[in-house]
Amino acid sequence: MQNFRKTVEMAAAMVTDTELLLPHVELHADRRAVVDGCRGIVAYDETCAKLNCGAILLVLHGDGLCMEQLSGTHISVSGTLVSLELSSL
């Protein structure tokens, strides 16, 4: 019984870890996008920001894009967002 409980707990922990590895994207209208779980910047200029989010490549298109904050896996991009594109790496 104890082995079974331990197995279930480990499985639950793995599920949680997997979920945490996925990126979390938060949009504030068309003014700001906050991304948690970003592993790196692939390309960045005033009109486009490509972010490596593990299994997903997140592409932000817009005008006057500016990275307000870059710390660890947390990125905040402000400007006038036009579109958001998700594709597999």
Place this chain on the structure above:
Amino acid sequence: MRKGLLFSPFGGSVTFLAKGGFPERFLNLCNVRGIALFSPQMRQKELTATVRRGDYARLRDVAKRSGMSLRATEKHGLPFFLRRRRERLALPVCALVLALLAVFLSGFVWSVDTAGCENVSREEVLSVMEALGLRPGVRRKRIDTAALGQAAMQQLSGRVSWLGVNLGGSRAEIEVHDYIDPGEDDTFGDPANIIADFDGLLLSLQAHSGKAAARVGSGVRKGDLLISGVVVDRFGVSHFYEARGAATALHSDSLTCESPGRIEYPAYRKVQTVPAVRVLHLTIPLGLFSLSRDFDRFTSVRQAQLGGVPLPLWLVKQTRCYRTTRAGEDGFDLLLDDFSRAFRQRYAATNVLSSALQLTHKDGLYTLTARSRCIDFIGTKQEIRTE
């Protein structure tokens, strides 16, 4: 996120411009090495961002690895400020002292002002509040505005309807709402007659309530009934009212003033004025007085202001008038002044028809007597006692 929240002004920050190479690699390397970049902006392959002062040195290696050239464009914060002024340390030290002084002084009340005083004079309100402990120089923490307002209202009861103390920064404002008289009560009071309060010749009589008891043109003596509050109706039943009305009478009156023949007053041999500065309760004289002790002291105090804002600084002008032998003057001029002042006060609401003046000088005393014929309102209320 705002830069101001992240960058302490005491730590300092550097804004830099990075050109060429691979900006994305530069950003990623910064991220991996834990160098926090704030507001990184890419414009025409040029990256602008801000880092903490301590992180700027670590950026050189990152720039080298990503093939970018680095140049600091702006430096902010206290360390850079001090470095720019390291040869004039007195300036930052003075700024620090002034800042500490401002923080210390902001704990005190600098000025006390009033608003809305009409029935009660501003000076009276300020003196009451000063007696209760609210005056310039008092610590703000010691002021209980609610208790002060209540205590002041008790002392000024009947003249103010509400009084409150508002503390705004270092300025205390006393807001006063005057007592509003609800007006004369139109209902009748206790039964009363109107009787003459001096001897004279009755010139007019109007009874608004009650019954006229004297005849116009007749002479009345002090205490004679003018308007009666007792009215008997046609059935013979007596009704009691509070008599009301107006009556005028011609009468003679005299006014006498006396003055000694010679007035002595102190004379001053020397007047010395020394300015002083008062900070809260501490007065610092900016000069020395003579050692003589026989003097009269006069002080004028003015609060310093900067752009209309009162400061916790008072400019004091202390004047000492050193006395010498007493001088004398004929008392007749003083008698005339006193007499004219008394005459104006006494006959302010009286029509004076004629006056005869008589001046006597006896035993070193001037006496000036005026006998006047005047028309004045006559009558005073006398309560009717019923059993």
